[in-house]
Amino acid sequence: MKRGATLFLRGVIILIGLAALAVCIFFIPGVASRDAAAHPESAYLQYPFLASTYGLAVLLFAALYQAFKLLGYIDRNKAFSEPAVKALNRIKQCAMTVCIILAAGLVFVAFGMDGDRAGAISMGLICTFVSSVIAVFAAVLRRLLHQVVLLQDENELIV
Template sequence: MKRVSIVFLQAVIVLIGLVTLVLLIWLPLMEGRATNLDLVNIYSDRFILYGYTISIPFFVALYNAFKLLGYIGLNKVFTTNAVKTLGNIKFCAIILSALVMIAGLFIKFTHHKEDDPAGFLAICIVTTFASIVVATAAAIFEKLLQNAVDMKSENDLTI
């Protein structure tokens, strides 16, 4: 790949991370029940803290995607480090989907009867599905890359 393309994709990953971080900080302030609360009570809410915990695997996966693009830029795609990076992305996506599913189930079974959790549950379903798709794609690419690394190491031994 051209260096410009890799730098562009790395910039997109950084932009995604920054936008997500801004939304994680800003959205709790816009929540309806936050109007009468101070900052300590807003950010110490257990569900907000759980949302920050869920975001950790997301940011780790973004970092690993950034790192993988760095390997591609250095022409070190067919290395065990690239395979490990794809494995880390797969693992983070699996953890993210499980944690989001737990949050959706928690809201489904503990919401107030006058509240309608349909929007939140729809977001949970879409996020879980997207995480599963990312985990599946990362697993496929990890397997393909591992096979390529094995073939490359066999060829290096025969030469």
Template sequence: MKRGSTIFLKIAVFLIGTPVLALCIFGLPWLANNPVNPDYAHILYPIVIIMYVSVIPFFAALYQAFRLLSYIDKDNAFSNISVRALKKIKYCAITISALYVVMMPFVYLVAEKDDAPGLIIIGMVPVFASMVIAVFSAVLQRLLQQAIDIKSENDLIV
């Protein structure tokens, strides 16, 4: 495969991680220190903590995606290490989804206090987005494993 396309994807992975890192460094501390309404500041703390915890599997998944692109560069795309990278990405996405499901009752409390029912729908976006990523990586993992099995069978025949 041409190296240019994987370089572009590696840059995209880096650019995906940059705003999340900036949000963790600047946005979340500001949100925790300056709540819009001080009456529900105590509800925001669990939300901010869960958002910080969800960053760990997010960056782990980005690292695995970067490694997967490196495997493609080295012509190791059809190998068990690529399958393991996809498996780790799947588990990271499931973890992120579970963390945001745990966060939903706190989002509900904020939405009730602020009378903003649309906040619950916005809070569900990371849950569904990470589940889509988990399903997609599971499908890719299965297809890649089948391709590796077929390749190993063909290597034995020839």
């Protein structure tokens, strides 16, 4: 892969990380405080919401870091190596953890809250679907890459 393509992908990863960081710093606390002020009966949920949101952000940043490392392996012509397989496995684990946390949140919203919850459920379903697609894609790539690494090792033993 050309260096320009991986450089572009690194830039995209950095932009995604900066956008997520900006949302975590500037948008999420305001949303939580406005919701707590608008609905005092459920204001106690402000802190669990913030904790789970920042926990999901940590998982996103961990997955972005692993993707950044994977691009580094590609630049160094070590794309078909065990560290690349491990990076893909960690991306898959982060995405599956996000999917599980979002599914648990959806259950809480669907059965534990009163009022209009259609917007929250639809956004949760979309995010769960996206994270599950990322997890499946990373799992398929990891499996293929692992098979290539095994074939490389077998070929080295033959020669």
